[in-house]
Amino acid sequence: MTQAINSTQALYRCLPAMDSLLLIPQVIGFIDQQGKLWIKSLLAQMLKDARQQIAERQSLPSWCLDISNITTELASRISKAQRQSMSPVINLTGTILHTNLGRSQMCEAAIDAVTQVMRSPVPLEFDMGQGKRGHRDSAISTLIHELTGADSCCIVNNNAAAVLLMLAATASGKEVIVSRGELVEIGGAFRIPDIMAQAGCKLVEVGCTNRTHLKDYAAAITENTAAIMKVHTSNYHISGFTKVTEEAELAALCKEQGIALISDLGSGALTDLSRFGLSKEPMPQQMLKDGVNLVSFSGDKLLGGPQAGLVVGDAELIAKLQAHPLKRALRCDKMTLAALEATLMQYRNPQTLDSQLPIFRKLSRPLVELDRLAQTLQQQLADSSIFDITIQACQTQVGSGSQPDVLLDSVALCFAVNPAAAKGHSSLTVLQLDKHFKAASTPIIGRITANQLWLDLRGTDSDSQLIEVLTTSLLRFHREMGFHREIGFEEKTGEAAS
Numbered sequence: 001m002t003q004a005i006n007s008t009q010a011l012y013r014c015l016p017a018m019d020s021l022l023l024i025p026q027v028i029g030f031i032d033q034q035g036k037l038w039i040k041s042l043l044a045q046m047l048k049d050a051r052q053q054i055a056e057r058q059s060l061p062s063w064c065l066d067i068s069n070i071t072t073e074l075a076s077r078i079s080k081a082q083r084q085s086m087s088p089v090i091n092l093t094g095t096i097l098h099t100n101l102g103r104s105q106m107c108e109a110a111i112d113a114v115t116q117v118m119r120s121p122v123p124l125e126f127d128m129g130q131g132k133r134g135h136r137d138s139a140i141s142t143l144i145h146e147l148t149g150a151d152s153c154c155i156v157n158n159n160a161a162a163v164l165l166m167l168a169a170t171a172s173g174k175e176v177i178v179s180r181g182e183l184v185e186i187g188g189a190f191r192i193p194d195i196m197a198q199a200g201c202k203l204v205e206v207g208c209t210n211r212t213h214l215k216d217y218a219a220a221i222t223e224n225t226a227a228i229m230k231v232h233t234s235n236y237h238i239s240g241f242t243k244v245t246e247e248a249e250l251a252a253l254c255k256e257q258g259i260a261l262i263s264d265l266g267s268g269a270l271t272d273l274s275r276f277g278l279s280k281e282p283m284p285q286q287m288l289k290d291g292v293n294l295v296s297f298s299g300d301k302l303l304g305g306p307q308a309g310l311v312v313g314d315a316e317l318i319a320k321l322q323a324h325p326l327k328r329a330l331r332c333d334k335m336t337l338a339a340l341e342a343t344l345m346q347y348r349n350p351q352t353l354d355s356q357l358p359i360f361r362k363l364s365r366p367l368v369e370l371d372r373l374a375q376t377l378q379q380q381l382a383d384s385s386i387f388d389i390t391i392q393a394c395q396t397q398v399g400s401g402s403q404p405d406v407l408l409d410s411v412a413l414c415f416a417v418n419p420a421a422a423k424g425h426s427s428l429t430v431l432q433l434d435k436h437f438k439a440a441s442t443p444i445i446g447r448i449t450a451n452q453l454w455l456d457l458r459g460t461d462s463d464s465q466l467i468e469v470l471t472t473s474l475l476r477f478h479r480e481m482g483f484h485r486e487i488g489f490e491e492k493t494g495e496a497a498s
């Protein structure tokens with residue numbers, strides 16, 4: 001017992017003093033680059049971790065044993081702390097607009113526009129001598145008018161904010177009528193009844209889950225009704241014995257009764273998606289034609305732009321939204337507005353949309369190309385692997401509540417454990433491979449179904465990058481599992497130890 005205490009205390013005595021660490025030339029070099037405050041706090045953490053290791057395991061970390069190890073350890077802690085949490089990943093999940101992976105990717109024009117406004121002052125709300133000091137949404141408003149025919153628009157943080165503002169500014173303290181078939185929940189916190197309550201509106205439910213008629217709406221209108229609201233059932237579909245009252249019918253009723261017709265459209269496609277084999281999404285421009293007064297939709301779903309919420313429609317109502325105190329709290333910054341403007345400009349030329357916007361580039365990529373990519377990958381990886389690698393047909397979903405029923409044909413590269421090749425590693429699972437791919441220099445994110453890891457190739461941005469990352473990562477996996485010698489994987493792929 002006494003001996004153990006003595007040896008533990010001997011270990012504590014081996015720990016260097018902070019002052020002596022700060023005198024090591026390489027550490028001084030790091031201080032010159034990174035500042036004393038931060039480097040000192042990293043060193044303090046190293047000493048704290050070392051004391052913990054002594055207390056728990058009666059041993060010293062290897063960096064304590066030699067000066068060069070101290071600087072290696074410090075360098076590795078610096079580089080780990082400097083790694084950005086939002087580094088790029090390759091989304092092969094089979095969901096193109098993945099909310100947890102940041103939804104839409106921007107077009108190059110949007111990236112350029114954002115870079116510029118980040119660097120320089122820009123006339124966001126400034127009178128440039130033309131006599132009118134427009135509000136920050138004016139430029140987009142002009143574009144939206146050009147593209148959808150809407151009188152005016154209001155841009156906020158996301159579509160949830162758009163719905164909140166739309167309700168608060170047009171119907172606070174009043175009744176809003178919604179069909180029981182449209183009381184939507186969009187993931188966790190966004191639920192129509194809750195948003196209504198937050199906006200200070202009284203929700204009046206009408207009809208049934210599967211059928212709501214014009215007369216149901218008409219019967220619910222009182223002198224306290226401010227609006228009828230339609231909600232696009234973007235993430236579910238009711239089929240069978242159903243009846244939905246269309247916007248055009250409701251518009252006539254609302255006009256006659258002097259109330260507003262508002263619509264939460266969700267994904268807001270500004271272009272017809274049937275060219276990809278997807279079914280027609282309702283488009284804002286059509287809703288406005290049908291007589292809806294305000295339509296709201298997201299910027300980062302099928303529009304393919306930045307996270308934003310757009311409310312488009314009647315100038316008089318939009319002016320109320322712009323003047324509401326919540327607008328100030330929900331407004332977008334210059335980066336979002338610049339990215340949105342550049343994205344919307346792409347819609348002036350529908351012919352080039354499929355090549356310019358990443359979302360449409362992926363949706364329009366021909367199956368034969370995906371097949372060719374799958375074969376290239378299979379040839380590079382397959383017969384030297386402890387996994388059976390097969391090419392399988394799969395289906396991509398658009399995601400983010402867009403088009404829940406509609407799937408696009410695609411091709412997947414599938415990994416399953418090859419029991420013969422993996423003998424001696426009976427515990428090997430595709431879960432380990434999935435984890436390994438997620439730790440790659442550019443993490444590859446697939447999906448596991450029925451003991452197979454599926455990589456849906458429709459999510460690929462760059463074929464050459466995918467080939468490179470996948471070969472390197474799989475090789476490293478083999479090496480870490482001790483397989484490379486048995487199956488000669490290294491010779492085959494020409495990847496020397498790196």
Ligand SMILES: *Cc1c(COP(=O)(O)O)cnc(C)c1O
Pocket residue numbers: 158159160161163184186190231232233234235264265266267297298299308309400401
């Ligand atoms: C996606 C969606 C929302 C929420 O939009 P965010 O941009 O994610 O805030 C609201 N309503 C509907 C119908 C939607 O589809």
